[in-house]
Amino acid sequence: MFTKILIANRGEIACRVINTCRKLGIRTVAVYSEADAGARHVRMADEAWCVGPAPSRESYLRSDKILEVAMASGAQAVHPGYGFLSENEGFANACAEAGIVFIGPPVEAIRAMGSKSAAKALMEQAKVPLVPGYHGDNQDPAFLNQQADRIGYPVLIKASAGGGGKGMRVVEKSADFAAGLASCQREARSSFGDDKVLVEKYLQRPRHIEIQVFGDSQGNVISLHERDCSAQRRHQKVVEEAPAPGMTPERRAAMGKAACDAARAVGYVGAGTVEFIADQDGTFFFMEMNTRLQVEHPVTEMITGLDLVEWQLRVAGGAPLPLQQDQVPLRGHSIEVRVYAEEPEKGFLPSIGTLAHFAPPAASANVRIDTGVEQGDVVSPHYDPMLAKLIVWDETRERACDRMLKALSEFRVVGVGNNVEFLGRLVGCDSFRSGQVDTGLIERERATLIPEAQPVAAEVFALAAFASVEAERATRSAFTVEPHSPWSVADGWRLNGALTRTLAFKSGEQQVETVIEQGSRGSLRIDSRPAVGSTRPDGTVRLAWGDAKLDAHVVAQGETLYVFSGGRRHAIQKIDPLLHAGEDQEEGGGLVAPMSGKIIALIANPGADIEKGAPLLVMEAMKMEHTIVAPANGTLKAFRFAIGDQVPEGAELVEFEKAPA
Incomplete structure (x- = not known):
């Protein structure tokens, strides 16, 4: 058994391996990118080494750097987890040459199964049943289209070196094959550095x-x-x-x-x-x-x-x-x-x-x-x-x-x-x-x-209101100078009646006003119904509201209360009229990046008239492609970024002029 291993991965699999090594008394070495300096697997490992910047190609996929760390740290073996280098023939071979055990199959097995096309040919020889398809080396688009026509639609185009759902496209008819192939190959090149594909019959309900x-x-x-x-x-x-x-x-x-x-x-x-x-x-x-x-x-x-x-x-x-x-x-x-x-x-x-x-x-x-x-x-x-x-x-x-x-x-x-x-x-x-x-x-x-959004129930707003009042009470009590003074008691007491307030909340397009009546000696009414409840430091809220018995967990983040109740999460925003005065003007719209990512394809032509829903460009973010489409009929004036550009979330991607109504 080994005494020290390096884990060439991140995330939950790295943590999983560390836990098993602890059980066996094996010391662990973590590697991490600059973006993962504070990651959980780094904190859990016995020692951790940085292997490069955030992009995986400059860190977790740098087999040379990872092997340098393995040798410098005295690790006897490398556990690749899954993804990254786990099925990399070159990395497994480099480990063997360095005298470090690769915790995985032999290089020959990785090579044999690394190409989906070659693997299917091998399985055919071993009498393992195969899906009808083309798994050969001819990658000419016209030839592959002919093979798809021969197999019969729908077909599945699949990256030969793929995995994890990347580089796969279902094509329903011959006219769509070329576009599907180009998209599949583009994603395969980006994810695996290899755009070779195979084509198979797509089973309808497999x-x-x-x-x-x-x-x-x-x-x-x-x-x-x-x-x-x-x-x-x-x-x-x-x-x-x-x-x-x-x-x-x-x-x-x-x-x-x-x-x-x-x-x-x-x-x-x-x-x-x-x-x-x-x-x-x-x-x-x-x-x-x-x-x-x-x-x-x-x-x-x-x-x-x-x-x-x-x-x-x-x-x-x-x-x-x-x-x-x-x-x-x-x-x-x-x-x-x-x-x-x-x-x-x-x-x-x-x-x-x-x-x-x-x-x-x-x-x-x-x-x-x-x-x-x-x-x-x-x-x-x-x-x-x-x-x-x-x-x-x-x-x-x-x-x-x-x-x-x-x-x-x-x-x-x-x-x-x-x-x-x-x-x-x-x-x-x-x-x-x-x-x-x-x-x-x-x-x-x-x-x-994925149902349409439904109105939030009154019980949820009652929970949000109660949690808000209790949070205010706790805050005032925490900062009072004289905790035993009657003037410091935050129970809503009034000489001639109850303290009545109106709290405004918003969830999506739904806006609600909730009336809170705080009487003497701590009595409480929410929208005219008596309320008795309690809160705990962990956010647990229990509320008897009229005849209803409510349980929830409430988490405050800024002006938003997240109410977890009945298996649902409701985002309830508190509205402060003074704080948001002047913010009700109409917001402008635009074609913006939904998240940080890279421009990988520009599809439409600047100056062209575009129909609503037509694809304009393709972004890649978090290992996935996202197609940005026209929001309405109009004209594409210009792209603001070029292929290969990294764009931040919210960046305006194109100049687009809507057609007159």
Whole structure:
């Protein structure tokens, strides 16, 4: 076993590996970019070394710098986590040449599975079933278009070196193929430095089922059961679970055998995932093999009781697998959701900012939180916007769904947009609860999962009003000079009656005035209904308001109160008429950058007449492409930035003149 390892990654996977190393008594070395100097994984590690500026290509992807740190720090091995250098053949080879153990598969296995096209050819030889498609080297656009026509639409264009949902486009008809190919190749070049693609038949309602495999240097390969990762958006996994709903023992055995055959075909060692796409009739096809640990590995750990990172470390040190196939446990059901800093109601646009409040549910034997951030950390535009993985386990799938819904209702985030409520609606929708999950579920249920904004209930404004009054009382009491003086008692006492005030609140377009009556001896009425409540320092509010018994958690940030109640987060803005006097003039509009990013394509031509909804330019931010479209019919006067320019959030991108009404 190793005594010191370097972790060549960041975020929750780096923290995850550090925790396992602590358990085993292994010292850890973290690497970080300048943007991550205060990151959680840096604080957790035994020592940490800076490897460059914020962009990953200048830091986390600099294999030469990371190897220099490994040798200078005395690390015996490098754990690459997932992403960045985990599937980089050159990095694995460089580690071997430096005499440092790469905690992953052999270089030959990475090479064999690194190209989706080459991997499919190899799997065809190993008799692993494949999706109909073209996986060859001819990358001429016209030829690829012909292959798509031969396969039949819809087709999926996929970056050969891709992963994580990047470099993938579904094309519905031949006329759209060229544009889809160009977009896919552009994203593939940016993400992987390789724009080679393959083209496959796109199944209409497929399930994404993957098998966790493990191999050792003695030639043993076993599967640790399956995971269903069908709930996806933009080809990125959102919810994962194990075992797969409706999986029969016979089908599990067949898929496990196919996955192990795939691993043996490349002499696989360590943790890997063989991904299959399954049709509704139960047939399944090899999609790709990820030669690393996956983001969703915790659900496998929860149903088996195994620590896969510990297995990685022991196997990399030459130990045999600790279990044989028939000894692998399978108990209960586990579900994982990915909590992202993003705004589902704005097309899942990533969100950046400071985590003013970050409070996951309490961890337990049934609830696990894997995260790389803490309250006060900054979510930057440089890396993936995942905040945490929330994982639950229970005896049955139904109980696991209930447990997940409860955990999500307790997850509170303030400071950045997030998908917590969206995840709750997804796990709670009838299709998911019944196990009718496929890769098109989220888009098909979009109206349910991302509903139109509804008016905020009166109870929420009552909670906000009570929290405001209590906060004022606490502030006055804290700053009083003579705490025992009757003049310092902040109970609203008046000689000839109650203190009556009107508080104004706003939520979206909804504005409400709430009348507060503070009587003698602490009595309180909110909108003419008697109110009795209490608050705690952690923000917990309990309020009896008339006949209603209300519970919430209230977080104040500036003039906004975030009221967490009933699994919802309500942003309630306090309105101070004096403070905002003169601010009611009409705001100007413009085509501005929704967040910091880089201009990667200019689509329209300056001077051209543009129809509403037509694409103008494409930005890349937080590893994703965002197309900026015309807000109305009009004329594009000019672009304010060129391809390659880095633009800040809110920057005006184009000069656009709307057509007369």
